[in-house]
Amino acid sequence: MGAREPVLIEGRWQASRDSGGEFRAFDPTRAVAFGPAFPISGARDVEAALASASAAADQLAACEPERIADFFDAYALGIEHDAPDLVALAHLETALAIEPRLAKVELPRTTGQLRQAARAVRERSWTQPVIDTAAGLRSHLAPLHKPVLIFGPNNFPFAFNAVAGSDFASAIAARNPVIAKVHPSHPATSQRLAELAHRALVEAGLPATALQVLYHLDPALGLSLAGDARLGALAFTGSRNAGLALKAAADAAGVPAYLELSSINPVFMLDGALRERGAALAQEFFASCTMGAGQFCTNPGVVVVPRSAHGDAFVEAAAALFAQAGEGVLFSQGGRDHYQAASARWREAGATLIGGGEAASGEGYRVRPTLWSVDAEQFIADARLRGEVFGPASLIVRTRDDYHDTIAIARALEGNLTATIYAAADDAYVQGALAAQLRPRVGRLIGNRMPTGVAVSAAMNHGGPYPSTGHPGFTSVGLPAAIRRFAALHCYDQIEESLLPAELRDRNPGGIARCIDGRWTTDDIGAKP
Template sequence: MATVAPLLIAGHWRPAAEGTDSFRAVDPSTAQAIGDAFPRSGAAEVEQALAAASAAAPMLAALAPERIAAFLEGYADALEADAEALVALAHAETGLPAATRLRGNELPRTCNQLRQAASAACSASWTRPVIDTGAGLRSCHAPLGKPVLVFGPNNFPFAFNAVSGGDFAAAIAARNPVIAKAHPGHPGTSQRLAEHAQRAADAAGLPAGTVQLLYDMPAPLGRALAGDTRLGAIAFTGSRSAGLALKQAADAAGIPFFGELSSLNPVFLLPGALAERGEALAEAFSASCLLGSGQFCTNPGLVLVPRGAAGDAFVAAVAGRFADTAPQLLLSPAVLATLQHAIGALRQAGARLLCGGTPGSVGITHAPTLFEVDAEAFLAAPARFQGEAFGPSSLLLRVSDVAQMQAVAATLEGQLTGTLYRAGDGSDDAAWQAVASVLRPRVGRLICDRMPTGVAISPAQQHGGPYPASTQPGFTAVGLPAAILRFSALQAYDNVPDALLPPELRDRNPGGLPRWIDQRWTTDDIGAQP
């Protein structure tokens, strides 16, 4: 019988309650259970985590930013030192490539995020101080004074993990405790990450309950937790159905819910671009769609292809590449089941299957799948063709002209990204502007001449967008310090004496923090000569 892993609650690893239901991770390459068993928490353990996080919140909010930075830096150092074991564990649980994906890309990105969060915590740039000396008003962003609940997804075991990813780093940088709800697809990886996090928290002198880990819980208990008013905010990355159920509970309790739910990331191939470099576009799209078995939130799931000889050649080239690619490894049985359901829905809607459409015969795999549909059919029932097919699958939408591209763009749900390819000689520029004017309000990130897969860790990034890409289009889940604002409260001080103000709002500004004072940005002290 497999050993049942402990839970991290109130700064200590505790055994699960007697008789607790448990589960094990699954190796996607064999579809067999592996490793220790992990507990599905009950109401008592959830209550313990909530109580500990609530007690830690005011203590954490009062800490010097340098202590938070020391934790985040120490945590990043620990992950780098343990890279070999972490990568091996994540590879076994997810099937993601160890060298190229996990070790070469995702773990370094995770450590970079943690260090950027440390820098943002120290600089206090996320507080955005605003001062009106004439009115005696001063305001800035500050910690919530309550814990943040983070739900991690299945496709990024490090960079979006509930106990190490961008949401975690942003919430901690704002000096809020985190209750991490791990994804059951990689519980062992989450446990090892949390072990490093707790040791780093102890070394930095953070209060018990700053970091807590729950592996899984029954869905009704998850909804009850999401509606607990002791929470300050919730971050969720995952399926639309699960996210909306949690959002409903959070909304009823008035808890800000920051969800990333689904996206097709449409790609528009303008006529000149297709005529100029159709073969290169077919190669770029195929590589993007099949990268990581298509299991990215920015996977290009809808491509608008002009009718005609150039468009036909593009479709044939992509179909050939898809058909020549072996069935691809998926993260879990749940991902396979969801992909098959989405493929079935496209078939029922009337999309033509060009290749693929079936699971593989070994492990948890699926053949790369390509559909085609005419714009007239799409425009007659656009909602039927906009379900996300999470995996190596995409829908090619054949259009007659730029006006039809605009008509399609006008029917699209909110998306994380939207891409337009234009000709190098400028002949598509008027069409680019015409389509972009319709597409722009429907996407978080508008892209020119590159596929959407991949999200740069940049202060200028917007990884979010209109619903259902995310539930809060004014915020981003990637990019610091902007991502920190989700887990902050805007607080104003009216006629409060200088000595009683937060450091960011006092007359003196020894750290040189940029502040908006009397309608201008400045790093000066108040009262200093201009």
């Protein structure tokens, strides 16, 4: 047995304390292992990471925000300097396209998130200071004084990576140490990101123990870790079953769990929009569904189309595009197995394959895109048709009219990350009624465009009602809102000013936006309006 790659524990790269086995990355295009061996950590690694991160919590919480911001800026710059190697590694481990996906879209999004975190830290407005001078009460959002455990997903090796993504940036911005459980689908990419993050932490004068990195765990050990009361919070992006198991363990220990689970992201095509631009919408839908082999949490999994001449033309055009589509490469054998099993459930529930679906001919984890169709009555009656298929597949639901069936479908939906309405001017009545039904069922309501793009904006909500996430009040994308998941509300009642945090003192030299006696202002307390 050769040497294994080190883990990042206790502020340094070191050999795993455990002999729980090893794994290698897999090339999805050939289904063969490659690269160095990474350790599968056991209980000793986990305990060391927990103890080290817990010991760092108070120290990191006391750090000046400027140092945190300097870390983010330095880390973003380091990623940019290392971009060619990082992109090459991620491409080998995920088969995602170098251009434009990794190099021009995801990596810049990642560095952009880090720089947004730096700005939010400097502005401090994420702390939401509120002061009631008459009652002598002052409150704000503050660090948890405990580490945050982050489980990274397989589909974004940069932007959602446990050592670089929004969860990581949000936890560090709130001045909490991170225990990163990176995804084993891209260990070398994660290792390189962790090396850059560790170096930037040290250079910024932050605790080197603010980041612990584990590559792989036995599922039972992962549940044990999630249920450790030393954690301040847990963040997870992945399958519903795995996320709910982690949440159950966290709930038993009183650990808040923020989960992104599953979503079918329904798209409603109203007849006026199909009349105006049906052919273009078919192309737009096909491109969205098959982008990145459909491995997006906002993939359009269900498209609702009326049985009309315009609807028939749209379905015919979309089916032709799927029939001509090339193969896509999924991240893993498990992903391909899920794709095939979930598609089989659609068939068993009465859906008809109308486009694509031929067996993939190439090596590796390749699949063919598939387009399915079912009547509205079947979709409403059978919950199997409302389950997520993670990959390049979508289900068209045909309605008898543009109102009653459409509204009934909206009412039957579980919570989703997104819902989209394509409408024209003469669809206004249906559009209004449909939007009213969808609004409480989705985190982001979209007009006239596909859901796959997620802008990194302070106004973005990448969240939604259960079961798309574990809590409808939070987002995993968009700062400063995402930071607030990993904060505690601290209230000070009649406390001497010298003991108050800077955000809550009478003077406001940083110009932080504060709510003082019901009015948001950047003034000092006692300043004349």
